[in-house]
Amino acid sequence: MKHDHAVILDVRDLTVAYGKVEALHKISLSIRRGEIVTVIGPNGAGKTTLLSALMGLLPTTGEIVYLGHSQGREREVEYLVRHGMTLVPEKRELFAEMSVEDNLLLGAFDRYRTGHRDQMETMDEVFELFPRLEERRSQLAGTLSGGERQMLAMGRALMAKPKLLMLDEPSLGLAPLIIKEIFRIISELKETGVAILLVEQNARAALQIADYGYVLETGEVSLEGPSHDLAADQRVIDVYLGLGHKH
Amino acid sequence: MDLQILLLLGQDGITNGAVYALLALALVLVFAVTRVIFIPQGEFVAYGALTLASLQAGKVPGTVWLLLTLGVIVALLDGIKLLRERRYAKLPPLLIFNVGLPLIAAAGLFAIPPTQLPLALQVVISMLLIVPLGPMIYRLAFQPLAGASVLVLLIVSVAVHVALIGLGLLFFGAEGSRTPAFTDLSFELAGTLLQGQTILVVVASALLIIGLYFFFERTIYGKALRATAMNRTGARLMGIPPMLAGKLCFTLAAAIGAFSGILIAPITTIYYDSGFLIGLKGFVGAIIGGLASYPVAALGAILVGLIESYSSFYASAFKEVIVFTLIIPVLLWRSLSTHQIEEEEE
Numbered sequence: 001m002k003h004d005h006a007v008i009l010d011v012r013d014l015t016v017a018y019g020k021v022e023a024l025h026k027i028s029l030s031i032r033r034g035e036i037v038t039v040i041g042p043n044g045a046g047k048t049t050l051l052s053a054l055m056g057l058l059p060t061t062g063e064i065v066y067l068g069h070s071q072g073r074e075r076e077v078e079y080l081v082r083h084g085m086t087l088v089p090e091k092r093e094l095f096a097e098m099s100v101e102d103n104l105l106l107g108a109f110d111r112y113r114t115g116h117r118d119q120m121e122t123m124d125e126v127f128e129l130f131p132r133l134e135e136r137r138s139q140l141a142g143t144l145s146g147g148e149r150q151m152l153a154m155g156r157a158l159m160a161k162p163k164l165l166m167l168d169e170p171s172l173g174l175a176p177l178i179i180k181e182i183f184r185i186i187s188e189l190k191e192t193g194v195a196i197l198l199v200e201q202n203a204r205a206a207l208q209i210a211d212y213g214y215v216l217e218t219g220e221v222s223l224e225g226p227s228h229d230l231a232a233d234q235r236v237i238d239v240y241l242g243l244g245h246k247h
Numbered sequence: 248m249d250l251q252i253l254l255l256l257g258q259d260g261i262t263n264g265a266v267y268a269l270l271a272l273a274l275v276l277v278f279a280v281t282r283v284i285f286i287p288q289g290e291f292v293a294y295g296a297l298t299l300a301s302l303q304a305g306k307v308p309g310t311v312w313l314l315l316t317l318g319v320i321v322a323l324l325d326g327i328k329l330l331r332e333r334r335y336a337k338l339p340p341l342l343i344f345n346v347g348l349p350l351i352a353a354a355g356l357f358a359i360p361p362t363q364l365p366l367a368l369q370v371v372i373s374m375l376l377i378v379p380l381g382p383m384i385y386r387l388a389f390q391p392l393a394g395a396s397v398l399v400l401l402i403v404s405v406a407v408h409v410a411l412i413g414l415g416l417l418f419f420g421a422e423g424s425r426t427p428a429f430t431d432l433s434f435e436l437a438g439t440l441l442q443g444q445t446i447l448v449v450v451a452s453a454l455l456i457i458g459l460y461f462f463f464e465r466t467i468y469g470k471a472l473r474a475t476a477m478n479r480t481g482a483r484l485m486g487i488p489p490m491l492a493g494k495l496c497f498t499l500a501a502a503i504g505a506f507s508g509i510l511i512a513p514i515t516t517i518y519y520d521s522g523f524l525i526g527l528k529g530f531v532g533a534i535i536g537g538l539a540s541y542p543v544a545a546l547g548a549i550l551v552g553l554i555e556s557y558s559s560f561y562a563s564a565f566k567e568v569i570v571f572t573l574i575i576p577v578l579l580w581r582s583l584s585t586h587q588i589e590e591e592e593e
Contacts, residue, residue: 055484081486093481095474105467106474110486112467160486 006032008164008195009054013062016046016053023049024219026062031164031195036186038198038206038227040240041216047199048090050216051168054197055087056080067163081110084163090172092153096142100133103141103152107159119159126155129185147178154185165189166197171205183209203240207231215240254439256556262445262514263528264552265452266292266507270529271536271548272459273500278538279476280496281489282397283389286404289526290411291377291504293519296512297415298505299373300424302361309418310376311353317383318345325386345383352376366429374505381501382494389497393489408523415519423516448510455506456545459499472496528555528570535577547577 009031016024024046031037039047053060056075064071067083095103104126108119127134130151136144141152150170157165167186171179179202187209190196200206207213207227215223215236223233230236270288277285294310301308322345329337352375361369388407392400432443463469475482475492483489507525508517515521532548551570558569 057483077483078486078488081484087484089480089484091480093478093484095477095481097477098470098474102470106470106482106485106487109467109471113486156485 007065008033008067009197010065011054011062012065014050014053014064015061016049016058022219024053027216027219027221029214029221029224031197033163033195034190034193035212036190036196036198036210038200038210038213039216040200040203040206040213043201044218045216046219047201047216048168049219051087051089051166051197051199054166055085078110081160082114084161085166086157086160086162086164087166088150088153088157088168088170090168092149094141094149094152094156096140098141099138100141100144100152101137103156104133104159107156111160122159122161126158129158129188130155147174147182150174150178150182151185154182158189162194164195164197166199168199169201170198171200171202179205203236204231207241251439252560256560257553258439258441258445260553260556261549262448262552263511263555264549265449266511266525267529267532267548267552268545269452269455269503269507270526271532271544272456272541273503274526274530274533275536275538275541275544276472276496277500278533280472281385281389281393281400281493283400284397284404284530284538285500286401286408286523286526287384287411288500288504288529289522289524290408290415291381291501291522292508292511292525293415293517293522294377294380294411295373295505295508296426296517296521297419297424297508297519298376299369299509299512300426300517301419302356302364302369302373303426304424305360305362307356308373308376309414310380311349311356313414313418314349314376314379314383315346315353317380317387318349321345321383321386344379348375349379370509373509374502377505378498378502381497381499381504384501385493385497390490390493393493412520412523415522419519421519423518423521424512425516426512428513444513448514451506451510455503468495524567528552531570531574531577534574534581537581 007030009029011027011029014024014027015022027050029037029039039050041047049058052058054064056077056079064075066080066085095106098106101123104123105119108116108122112119127137132148133151133155136148141149144152154167154170170182170186174182183205186196186198190209198206198210207230210227213224213227213230214221215230223230223236225233231241270292274285274288277283277288298308298310322342325341325345326338329335329341352372356372361372364372384407388403389400392403428442428444429447430443432446434441434443434446461469463473471482471485471487472492472495474485475487475489479489482492504522504526508522511517511525528551529548531551533544535547535550536542536544538544551573554573555566555570559566562569
């Protein structure tokens with residue numbers, strides 16, 4: 001089979017188990033360059049587990065092909081970061097007692113370590129995307145508002161110049177206006193050619209900007225398709241987009 | 248007691264306190280980054296001092312053999328892993344650091360009698376022999392246990408301490424050593440004699456502390472270490488491997504320890520097991536800083552030095568008791584006040 005170079009990540013039959021309990025069962029998905037793929041689903045469906053597994057934080061079975069290389073023994077966070085995979089985790093995991101600028105700088109740590117010295121230019125690009133961060137550049141990350149923290153977490157991830165950006169619940173705990181702003185930036189990022197894997201509970205917002213979507217329920221993909229098809233699917237409307245749904 | 252004695256004791260206290268402060272900083276650093284309470288910190292002090300003393304006595308210090316042995320073991324362990332994973336590019340640096348450099352150091356010691364070298368070079372050689380032991384000990388004793396609890400790490404830490412003490416006895420014998428003073432200068436200040444050596448210790452410690460400050464505040468590697476201490480998961484996601492952070496801070500701790508040992512070698516007689524007590528006093532300072540605050544730890548350590556000095560005058564027999572009793576009110580105050588480092592849940 002010839003490899004399609006536009007495919008950034010191709011996952012086949014990914015299974016993750018915590019002891020005997022399977023958290024993810026035979027998940028298959030793929031993401032191409034410049035594409036936003038979303039995984040929606042209820043709380044506890046295994047969305048965060050999926051991202052942690054892809055990032056090499058959890059042991060898995062099944063096949064993961066990243067940038068055309070089947071991932072075997074070297075599937076470690078450090079290796080994946082070096083090859084352009086970044087994760088913006090649900091808890092943001094910022095360095096609270098460091099300034100915004102230092103947080104961003106550390107986003108480029110591995111690039112610095114491998115001899116790149118373009119971190120200041122990259123930071124300017126990040127500031128263009130998130131002007132709020134530039135205003136707060138010397139403020140401690142721990143003193144930022146929720147929306148600014150999410151922006152910083154995303155900015156820090158972009159400092160690594162990623163090929164695949166994985167976002168875990170970027171809308172979590174944010175006000176509607178800020179969510180709108182964050183999602184606008186996510187779709188803007190798509191133009192730069194980075195592939196984005198967006199995990200969201202906020203199905204409406206996610207399907208609006210995504211090209212393709214998967215519905216994850218109790219550890220399995222129950223539905224998949226182009227996002228406008230998913231958004232029109234009666235079951236998705238009833239469960240995730242219905243009027244009773246808060247988001 | 249007149250002013251003169253007061254000043255003399257104060258001078259003594261600050262000199263010792265400066266060294267305790269260095270050790271306290273190393274302890275805080277190691278704990279913050281790796282959660283290891285580094286009991287063997289003091290052994291690096293003794294090894295540094297005694298290695299320098301051996302060189303000056305024209306003997307080949309036993310630490311060379313320890314360095315070679317540990318280096319070969321590390322090279323074997325990591326080399327086999329690299330070969331298996333076919334990461335050949337990383338083999339040369341591994342071999343150079345762990346086997347090549349120790350071999351060159353050993354060969355150099357046998358080729359040139361170290362007694363003929365200038366003092367500065369002897370100091371450099373002592374540092375080169377001791378500092379690599381830090382990352383090697385991390386690799387062998389702590390890296391395989393990176394996920395273990397603080398208690399398990401503490402137990403291993405005690406084991407490493409006991410092993411190093413035993414080896415110290417083997418390498419240097421039971422007699423203590425004292426190296427000649429680095430400088431014979433002395434000044435008069437308010438009727439008290441100010442020893443050049445004392446000033447040297449304080450100035451060198453202060454310079455090292457300033458250097459550490461710049462490392463942590465201005466360099467990306469220093470920031471990466473602080474980031475690891477603040478948020479281990481966040482740091483990993485940035486591609487800062489915990490292993491690299493661990494090795495880096497053990498290297499720093501070993502360097503600080505060995506350097507402190509070399510600084511105090513001319514003012515106190517150091518035995519193979521002297522390091523433990525010295526390290527513990529640094530530890531009291533680190534505890535005053537809650538194992539988290541660098542400035543408070545450093546100030547606490549200087550306070551320990553002063554208290555030790557004055558209590559040795561008033562109640563010489565109880566000197567150590569008084570110093571270590573200090574930890575009780577501090578612990579009480581610490582546990583009653585709010586902020587404390589929680590063990591991270593994974």
